[in-house]
Amino acid sequence: MSTISTRPIGADLPRIDGPQKVTGTATYAYEHPLTEPAYVFPLLSTVARGRVTSIDARAALALPGVLAVLTHDDPPKLADTSDAELAILQSPEIHFRGEVVGAIVAESLEIGAHAVGLVRIEQQAAEHGVVLRADDPDLLRPDGVEDAATGDVEAALRDAATSIVATYSTPIEHNNPLEPHTTVARWQDGRLRLYESTQSVHGVRDTIADLFGLAPEDVHVTAPFVGGGFGSKGVVHAPTVLSVMAARAVPGRPVKLALSRPQMFTLAGHRAPTIQRVRLGADAGGALAAISHDLWQHTSRVKQFAEQATAISRMMYAAPHRRATHRMAPLDVPAQSWMRAPGIAPGSFALECAMDELAVALGLDPIELRVRNDPPIDPDTGLPWSSRNLVACLREGAERFGWAGRSPTPRSQRDGRWLVGTGVAGAAYAPESTPGSQAQIEVLTDGRYAVRIGAMDVGTGTWTTLTQVAAEALGVAVEQVALEIGDTALPYSHVPGGSAGIGSWGSTLYGAARAFRDAHGADPQVGDEVTAGAADNPAEDAYAMYTFGAQFAEVRIDADTGEIRVPRMLGVFAGGRIVNPRTARSQLIGGMTFGLSMALFEAGVMDANVGAVVTDDLADYHVAAHADVRELEACWIDEADPHVNPMGTKGIGEIGIVGSAAAVANAVFHATGVRVRDLPITPDKVLGAD
Numbered sequence: 001m002s003t004i005s006t007r008p009i010g011a012d013l014p015r016i017d018g019p020q021k022v023t024g025t026a027t028y029a030y031e032h033p034l035t036e037p038a039y040v041f042p043l044l045s046t047v048a049r050g051r052v053t054s055i056d057a058r059a060a061l062a063l064p065g066v067l068a069v070l071t072h073d074d075p076p077k078l079a080d081t082s083d084a085e086l087a088i089l090q091s092p093e094i095h096f097r098g099e100v101v102g103a104i105v106a107e108s109l110e111i112g113a114h115a116v117g118l119v120r121i122e123q124q125a126a127e128h129g130v131v132l133r134a135d136d137p138d139l140l141r142p143d144g145v146e147d148a149a150t151g152d153v154e155a156a157l158r159d160a161a162t163s164i165v166a167t168y169s170t171p172i173e174h175n176n177p178l179e180p181h182t183t184v185a186r187w188q189d190g191r192l193r194l195y196e197s198t199q200s201v202h203g204v205r206d207t208i209a210d211l212f213g214l215a216p217e218d219v220h221v222t223a224p225f226v227g228g229g230f231g232s233k234g235v236v237h238a239p240t241v242l243s244v245m246a247a248r249a250v251p252g253r254p255v256k257l258a259l260s261r262p263q264m265f266t267l268a269g270h271r272a273p274t275i276q277r278v279r280l281g282a283d284a285g286g287a288l289a290a291i292s293h294d295l296w297q298h299t300s301r302v303k304q305f306a307e308q309a310t311a312i313s314r315m316m317y318a319a320p321h322r323r324a325t326h327r328m329a330p331l332d333v334p335a336q337s338w339m340r341a342p343g344i345a346p347g348s349f350a351l352e353c354a355m356d357e358l359a360v361a362l363g364l365d366p367i368e369l370r371v372r373n374d375p376p377i378d379p380d381t382g383l384p385w386s387s388r389n390l391v392a393c394l395r396e397g398a399e400r401f402g403w404a405g406r407s408p409t410p411r412s413q414r415d416g417r418w419l420v421g422t423g424v425a426g427a428a429y430a431p432e433s434t435p436g437s438q439a440q441i442e443v444l445t446d447g448r449y450a451v452r453i454g455a456m457d458v459g460t461g462t463w464t465t466l467t468q469v470a471a472e473a474l475g476v477a478v479e480q481v482a483l484e485i486g487d488t489a490l491p492y493s494h495v496p497g498g499s500a501g502i503g504s505w506g507s508t509l510y511g512a513a514r515a516f517r518d519a520h521g522a523d524p525q526v527g528d529e530v531t532a533g534a535a536d537n538p539a540e541d542a543y544a545m546y547t548f549g550a551q552f553a554e555v556r557i558d559a560d561t562g563e564i565r566v567p568r569m570l571g572v573f574a575g576g577r578i579v580n581p582r583t584a585r586s587q588l589i590g591g592m593t594f595g596l597s598m599a600l601f602e603a604g605v606m607d608a609n610v611g612a613v614v615t616d617d618l619a620d621y622h623v624a625a626h627a628d629v630r631e632l633e634a635c636w637i638d639e640a641d642p643h644v645n646p647m648g649t650k651g652i653g654e655i656g657i658v659g660s661a662a663a664v665a666n667a668v669f670h671a672t673g674v675r676v677r678d679l680p681i682t683p684d685k686v687l688g689a690d
């Protein structure tokens, strides 16, 4: 563990916004005090494909307190209809079950909910397809994603001393932040005011301005606190558009829409299901000769979204012969979007399970197999690593977890009726680089530095950690920094997706701090001010930059019932410099919990007849809860990476989920001898294959 530092970066600082959160005074999107808000209720399709033939809203409109009904009959005008997920109510076509086909705007929640039931929506259903198949006749290659082929994979697999072929599958998974997607909108004098639960205030501003033909400066978005997003709040979804349409229908009046939990399963994006065939070939010593990863996923008809699961197989281990392919089946399903470690979460499940299968086939320890195939340079780009400490993480983890002396034989450890096993997996995640953000620094009358940037805190601790980075960049104590984030009135900032938050915003603050000192020196006056962005980092083109990690899990499985428990998990990470050990640990164990949940519980169950996910609440779609999580430990090795950015941070928002589901699956195999290749791992699969 890192030691407590007196410097701002590295300090074990409690959350600055903690008191506001625990006293309930932190204002989330729905909670901004506004006079006489109206309430938006979406009307939704109940067939997966077809068209709306008529909407009879007369009874709803006759209800006192119903202010407006929106439908495609009188389509709210949009300036840009190129994004079909967002171009709602522009046509009667239905693209998926649960699609927005209208809305009620009402004086109260009660009136709105009642009015929804009074609307008669006639739909003509067409034949739908919602089930992913690798032999779907309409498979397509995602735009901009090329197949990769190096050497001759088929020959290398044929000639390999040992090879494995395995097909893995992962289900639809849903982002389920505690705070649902929420918009509060007011349209007044051609200007739009939004309180939005979003990961990017400027992203919302720009998207909405384009859609409604407004100047960006006429759209003001505020999001001081956000109750989680896991990627789904990184882009605008249809409910935000619907809320703005509703606000325009009742000018001057604020309208509110918070998705219900079932609506979160269709209108907030999701992770596509995947089918992944991994083939590995190695020589007798375990050196990989071939790595091949073929991927199939579904994509919606409204918007293509590539879940790039093969990306990790392109860089994780070295092999002279390599192949990666990616195909998508367009189906009548809702639009996907980002979900924590997009692509890499399901991809690492397949690759890291396959490595375990290869280790078993070789009779080699799975850690040793990974060590022997640790590439000196990035196999994908040929660039040197800015730093790569996967092996150090594996070794540190083996030591802490107690790996030494582990029997390689599956089903060899028993404790009463419990079968016990352990598993390991590697992890890697490349933090995005998002240049172009700006920050303003100004000396306030009390002598503190106002630091203004349109960043946001999705719940991870940005209020605290960005204050620390700003203090370090300015060379002052954290108490000297008054951070302002979460508003488009602040300088432009990019979405923090892809673990880019601290790296991107922090680089921006370093650039602004340097510009401030250049302009005003070490002893500035009240009102001295500078707005600037990050300096270019030429190292970004010269190095492959990744956070690495090693995941360990122990499982216990009831030999009679197949009940699965995970008494402990350990993650050891190499994420560069850690800004705040308290918030970092929280991020990492949060990611690992996500992985545990992915391994054992989460599945959007698609009903082929209904044409929709039917497990659309938190009772049927279980997300790991406290009772599921026992001993969960995350730690990190000291790592100084001089290339990544001025802070030396590499991004830790997503690495916790990478490989963690594979570690659990590998432990399940070790405990039972049953290789479950289809997530989630449920008792029936453990028993059924026995």
Ligand code: MOS
Binding pocket: 199, 230, 231, 232, 234, 338, 339, 340, 341, 342, 496, 497, 498, 499
């Ligand atoms: Mo993250 S899924 O890139 O917001």
